[in-house]
Amino acid sequence: MDLDSTPLARPAAAHNPSSPSWQGGKAIRLRPSRWLVSNQTNHWLKISCPHGTILCLSPLERDREVSLNELRVFRLEDHERAGDVSLLPKAFHQEHMLLSIFSTGCGLATLCGLCGLVLEVLQRLKLIKSAPGRVFLVVAATLLLGSLLLGGLVDYLRAKEGIPRTLLNWTHKQLDRLLLFVICTLVPAIVLFSADHIQDHVRQVISSPLTADRTSLCIVVGRLLQLVFITLFSVFPALLFFAFDRERLGTLREKFTAQLFRFDPSVKSKRDISARYGRQMDEVYGPERHNGTVRYLPSRRSPLFVASLMLALGWTLTFLSTDVPPDSSGGTDLLAYFVPRPHPLTFGFLGAYFYSLNTLFRGYARRDLQPKTYSHITIRIFLVMILTWVLEELWALPVMERLQEQHMLHALVFLVGIVPETGLVLIQETVRSSAKVFKRVLRFQSAPIIDQHAPLTSLDGIDLYDRARLQDEGVTNIEGLAHHDLVELMLQTRIPAPQLLDWADQAILHLHTNVSGRNEEPPRMLDTLRQYGIRTATDLLDAHEKAVHRHEEVAFLSILSPCEMQGALRMQTLLDAIHNEEWIDNLRCWRKPYAFQVRQLKPPAQSANPPEAEKAPPARGRGTRKYEPMLTTVST
Secondary structure (H helix, E strand, O other): OOOOHHHOOOOOHHOOOOOOOOEEEEOOOOOOEEEEEOOOOOOEEEEEEEOEEEEEEEOOOOOOEEEEEHHOOHHHHHHHHHEEEEEOOOOOOOHHHHHHHHHHHHHHEEEEEEHHHHHHHHOOOOOOOOOOOHHHHHHHHHHHHHHHHHHHHHHHHOOOOOOHHHHHHHHHHHHHHHHHHHHHHHHHHHOOOOOOHHHHHHOOOOOOOOOOOOOHHHHHHHHHHHHHHHHHHHHHHHHHHHHOHHHHHHHHHHHHHHHHHHOOOOEEEEEHHHHHHHHHHHHHHHOOOOOOEOOOOOOOOOOHHHHHHHHHHHHHHHHHOOOOOOOOOOOOHHHHHHHHOOOOHHHHHHHHHHHHHHHHHHHOOOOOOHHHHHHHHHHHHHHHHHHHHHHHHHOOOHHHHHOOOOOHHHHHHHHHHHHHHHHHHHHHHHHHHHOOHHHHHOOOOOOOOOOOOHHHOOOOOOOOOHHHHHHHOOOOOOHHOOOOHHHHHHHOOOOOHHHHHHHHHHHHHHHHHOOOOOOOOOOHHHHHHHOOOOOOHHHHHHHHEEEEEEOHHHHOOOOOOOHHHHHHHHHHHHHHHHHOOHHHHHHHHHHOOOOOOEEEEEOOOOOOHHHHHHOOOOOOOOOOOOOOEEEEEEEO
């Protein structure tokens, strides 16, 4: 049967305030003829209509296109009110084309504006006689005006804020980028060209660029190359944040929703997820709009600017050198401008920058770049500076007389920039071995500078950078990971959910079997379980259930001790303790094979007077039939 041949009727959503076509007490300007229906559950949905036709939706399927007649025949708006499906009007085809033109126009306007400004400055400095700088500025203004008009048209089609909001957002983004380049360029330029002899060479080259001597020209070119490299090295980490793919936040939200269906057995539909975790998801991904798009929440950009300023100053001090050796031709060796200064602070900064690049790249690959990452970089630079100063003082002690070479100190502070705990351990051991007074205080394990109890790196798969990312969220050891809010960690860190939940599963078992309490003694229970292939808490519970099913429970309970009675008691106590853990049921639900269900949704019966029926619904078993979905389990 052709559904499009049925008579066209106005759907009930036209007067239903809860439907997407009714917003703010008035209907949408245009009633679209095509709609997008999405499955809000993790079950197969079979929606039948009185004509015998069935509409099948796969679990969490999005944007199945239906016509206006299909919307009426399948009574999809009734199923939407029940929370099984969601309905959205299909976007205009012209919207995507206008968005592309808007982005291209803004980019060309920015490029033409920068070219025009550069040409005008060069012309005012009389370095060039005539240049079409004003032409570029006029073209940039024209492109910008046209792009803003297109942006306003797109906002009008989307029924959003309009042209003023578009202009404000675009201006805010451009000012952020301009401020970033000013910080990373102006500060190093002031430092590099502040010396008197540098200014003399610059005046000589600008006044007579063709007749200037070779030495002045090489010095000016060398400083300019330094400025270019310092700007590039300083602005690159922040550019990763601006180039971060934020248009896929909707995809990340849908992926996290699918993971919650598997992790939390108590949620049955997206409505349940929104009621329980909606506020947390909005804080991370931004609120979801009525048209299915996601609006990214504006965040504070000040950590980016502070981190960029620290990197610019660090690279300036690294390349800053007043004594540049001449080459054989009587000029200046340009490569000498890119040799770092032989100072401990320089190599400590290089180690911190090495660590920062690796951290930012991993965050960029995981789509996990946040302003707190740049705050962590700034704090690490400060810590490395303090540790470097202390290590310089310790390097002059008699106990360090065998390591008086500065090259060893430079290599050490570079490692301290990557792992600051290395410097703390060295300081602790040096103080213990050189001062008898402090020996009496620090010789016991009860007063360690660094507490190595249950570090996160004891778990399989956690390296230095993963440990630092978890520490940003307040997880500093195994106990913190086992008892932290796992849903919050999945949202904030964006570490792959199978990997993060496996770490939490390991942490629970490690917490209950590491009976020694310190790493100096081997955890015997954990080693014994590892010999049987048990590495997580859910592995232990599953192995126990299978042993009970095979009638081998007595042998299983005695694997921890040769004495059958003692081993059974220890294993049973361990199982009881693990069963009391907060997240163990969710982890077991995650580990189980997933089975889909098929829900057959029957439409409610037609009522002769729908408004009265809505006001006074009939009792069960009489009058209008109640909406009751049917469940059929399908094994996969």
